[in-house]
Amino acid sequence: MDTLARWAAYLAIAGGAVMSVVVVIVAFAPNSAAWNVLFIAVALLGAATLGLYLRAGSAVGQLGRVSAWVSALGALGLVLVGAYAFATNQLDTSGTGNDPLLPLWLVTSLAWFLGALGFAGALIRGRALAPIGAWLVLAGAVVGLVVSVAGGSNPPPQVYLVFLLFGVGWILLGYAAMRQAPG
Numbered sequence: 001m002d003t004l005a006r007w008a009a010y011l012a013i014a015g016g017a018v019m020s021v022v023v024v025i026v027a028f029a030p031n032s033a034a035w036n037v038l039f040i041a042v043a044l045l046g047a048a049t050l051g052l053y054l055r056a057g058s059a060v061g062q063l064g065r066v067s068a069w070v071s072a073l074g075a076l077g078l079v080l081v082g083a084y085a086f087a088t089n090q091l092d093t094s095g096t097g098n099d100p101l102l103p104l105w106l107v108t109s110l111a112w113f114l115g116a117l118g119f120a121g122a123l124i125r126g127r128a129l130a131p132i133g134a135w136l137v138l139a140g141a142v143v144g145l146v147v148s149v150a151g152g153s154n155p156p157p158q159v160y161l162v163f164l165l166f167g168v169g170w171i172l173l174g175y176a177a178m179r180q181a182p183g
Contacts, residue, residue: 001054008051009177015044016170023163030157036091039082045170046075046112049119052177056128064122071115077108117141120169129180133172140165 018041025034053060053068081104085091090101123134144162151159
């Protein structure tokens with residue numbers, strides 16, 4: 001676990017950067033294969049959340065601990081579901097709703113996403129790391145979800161650009177963790 005705490009800053013920066021690049025690509029080429037790269041961002045950010053929790057410790061309290069573990073386990077589950085779907089040729093990006101793995105996608109992605117949101121809230125409350133980064137993670141996620149849902153069943157792809165705030169927030173959190181001594 002010490003290794004994860006030591007690498008957490010780099011994982012957050014890399015995960016935020018990958019998320020940001022994927023968001024930009026998908027916003028302008030929604031049918032591209034960039035969606036598949038999102039699994040890398042999820043894995044990096046899930047590990048970063050747990051590592052940042054290990055670094056922040058008691059500053060983020062019980063909410064931070066539970067959220068970090070929920071995010072990390074949700075990320076692991078999402079990556080495993082994605083790997084299974086890819087291996088069994090069940091990876092369905094058509095959006096028709098005929099995906100037999102849909103319940104697993106929903107549970108794992110919600111766990112990862114809500115865990116990340118809870119952890120960002122715990123960082124803000126505990127005044128740990130960079131509050132601006134945590135606020136950007138929260139704002140990007142919440143505004144992105146609201147705008148996506150408000151866009152109906154087929155929102156314009158440029159709506160996804162709001163999620164850039166989420167990725168940039170993680171980059172800032174990673175940078176703040178790099179500049180701070182662990183523990």
